[in-house]
Amino acid sequence: MRFPAISHPTTMAPSGSNSLIWFRKGLRIHDNPALEYAAKGSTALYPVFVIDPRYMEPDPSAFSPGSNRAGLNRIRFLLESLADLDLNLKKLGSRLLVLKGEPTDILFRCLSEWSIKRLCFEFDTEPYYQSLDDKVRKYATAAGIEIYSPVSHTLFNPADIIEKSFVKLAGEPSWTSSTLVSDLNRLPSVGNVGNCPIIEVPSIKELGYEDTPEDENTPFKGGESEGLRRLKASMENKEWVANFEKPKGDPSSFIKPATTVLSPYLKFGCLSSRYFYQCIQEVQRNCKKHTSPPVSLLGQLLWRDFFYTVAFGTPNFDQMKDNKICKQIPWKNDDELLAAWRDARTGFPWIDSIMMQLRKWGWMHHLARHCVACFLTRGDLFVHWEKGRDVFERLLIDSDWAINNANWMWLSCSSFFYQYNRIYSPISFGKKYDPNGNYIRHFLPILKDMPKEYIYEPWTAPMSIQVKAKCIIGKDYPKPVVDHNLASKECKEILYEAYELNKRLKGNLSGEDLKNLRNKHEEDKRPSKSKRLKQTTID
DNA sequence: TTAAGGTTGCAGTG
DNA sequence: CACTGCAACCTTAA
Numbered sequence: 373m374r375f376p377a378i379s380h381p382t383t384m385a386p387s388g389s390n391s392l393i394w395f396r397k398g399l400r401i402h403d404n405p406a407l408e409y410a411a412k413g414s415t416a417l418y419p420v421f422v423i424d425p426r427y428m429e430p431d432p433s434a435f436s437p438g439s440n441r442a443g444l445n446r447i448r449f450l451l452e453s454l455a456d457l458d459l460n461l462k463k464l465g466s467r468l469l470v471l472k473g474e475p476t477d478i479l480f481r482c483l484s485e486w487s488i489k490r491l492c493f494e495f496d497t498e499p500y501y502q503s504l505d506d507k508v509r510k511y512a513t514a515a516g517i518e519i520y521s522p523v524s525h526t527l528f529n530p531a532d533i534i535e536k537s538f539v540k541l542a543g544e545p546s547w548t549s550s551t552l553v554s555d556l557n558r559l560p561s562v563g564n565v566g567n568c569p570i571i572e573v574p575s576i577k578e579l580g581y582e583d584t585p586e587d588e589n590t591p592f593k594g595g596e597s598e599g600l601r602r603l604k605a606s607m608e609n610k611e612w613v614a615n616f617e618k619p620k621g622d623p624s625s626f627i628k629p630a631t632t633v634l635s636p637y638l639k640f641g642c643l644s645s646r647y648f649y650q651c652i653q654e655v656q657r658n659c660k661k662h663t664s665p666p667v668s669l670l671g672q673l674l675w676r677d678f679f680y681t682v683a684f685g686t687p688n689f690d691q692m693k694d695n696k697i698c699k700q701i702p703w704k705n706d707d708e709l710l711a712a713w714r715d716a717r718t719g720f721p722w723i724d725s726i727m728m729q730l731r732k733w734g735w736m737h738h739l740a741r742h743c744v745a746c747f748l749t750r751g752d753l754f755v756h757w758e759k760g761r762d763v764f765e766r767l768l769i770d771s772d773w774a775i776n777n778a779n780w781m782w783l784s785c786s787s788f789f790y791q792y793n794r795i796y797s798p799i800s801f802g803k804k805y806d807p808n809g810n811y812i813r814h815f816l817p818i819l820k821d822m823p824k825e826y827i828y829e830p831w832t833a834p835m836s837i838q839v840k841a842k843c844i845i846g847k848d849y850p851k852p853v854v855d856h857n858l859a860s861k862e863c864k865e866i867l868y869e870a871y872e873l874n875k876r877l878k879g880n881l882s883g884e885d886l887k888n889l890r891n892k893h894e895e896d897k898r899p900s901k902s903k904r905l906k907q908t909t910i911d
Numbered sequence: 912t913t914a915a916g917g918t919t920g921c922a923g924t925g
Numbered sequence: 926c927a928c929t930g931c932a933a934c935c936t937t938a939a
Contacts (some may be wrong), residue, residue, distance in 0.1 A: 617919090620919055789935085791932095791933070791934045793919080793932060796920070800921070915936105916938105923930085925926105
């Protein structure tokens, strides 16, 4: 792997020159080193965001409204974030220049037309940006443009951490509070934009999407202002911040979510993770006792950095094949089961209501995510984690390449976590938090009149009850796609075999090995079937 | 070779 | 709610 050096400016751009800040993530004013450096000593500052059709153009063939890559909720969140960024830039005497098209085409044209001498953009570890930024660096170097690309999305620089291999000993981040204090009172004005086709931040409709009713959209509004407001609100409850313990917290709580819901703001960089870190530290300093990493709130930010670091240092992190840290497991290729899970019709109300919350809100509590991820993969359906990852990546407003892939490997027992016998029950897990099933009633209104005795297992309700609840199982709401006890038992068996083979072959399993493993398991099941046949013959 | 530790299991008990 | 028994994985350190 490569460790692209963070380009520290060696020469100051001559004063009186033009700078361009290219926003991708990092959609904020506060704690934005790229923006601050771009503003320093420039006559004109061009703040640019490029709308890449690949990410933003409507794709009618997708399974949910949105583009090829993103569901409508996340696209809307991004547009809101851009509108807020524009507003905040205007307060500083600047504005956001939005352009549409292939990012490098647009960028190169702007650099040339505006005689840019200094280009600033936040360093990004994702493969997509790694290759994009390579091209940009080459172009800029050839054109004699100074580049400044600081690490500011994460607490630590992933490349540093990998080189020094001291993830656990990372200690305190190297920046101090003073480096974060922004004294941006005013930005250089935007220069002449010439013939470049600048547009305003578009609306959903202007991008070619149908407007959807307010109550079907995510309740979380995008943007730095909203992110900072949310942060402030969370930090006000000092007791709660200090005693935060990740494994605890109620996944069925939706009127007032049991976590901060700052993840989407961190994902787009509307909120600085480093600023968040300092706010938590500040609260803890003033509290007698507090929880500690890995379970504390601070610990959550460290996990985020950990996943960014592993993702950056692991080739093919987003797939099973050729991924050194990923166990090779003969997942099923069953599109029907996948679709049932994706479309919230597994017949398990706890699972389906979580998938409905994903559709409508683009956000669920982390334990709810665990339940549906476990169910799709190692717990029940044995569908490939990459398939579930794709659905999450599309629909989550906080979907983050490194974190999403890491968690899918975690939950499918492919990496990080391996206790495959610990399976979340699609029936009892939710029940212990929400015995009345209020969460299910809200997100699956078809079940709203089902008595609480049956709401987690409606297929067990007597027909008279189903009629009274106006919900016939198999007609109004599906029968369960699998028998959880049987399915989870089979999952455990095949995982046992897969782990054995991974151990024996030291992880070097071929496609053939995986196929054999699948077949072997099918054969193992067959004797019991023939036994059953024999028994019936004897009978 | 063994022991301990691991952010988030379940079912049963008091 | 806190505890236990259950079954039992991997990784790391000794």
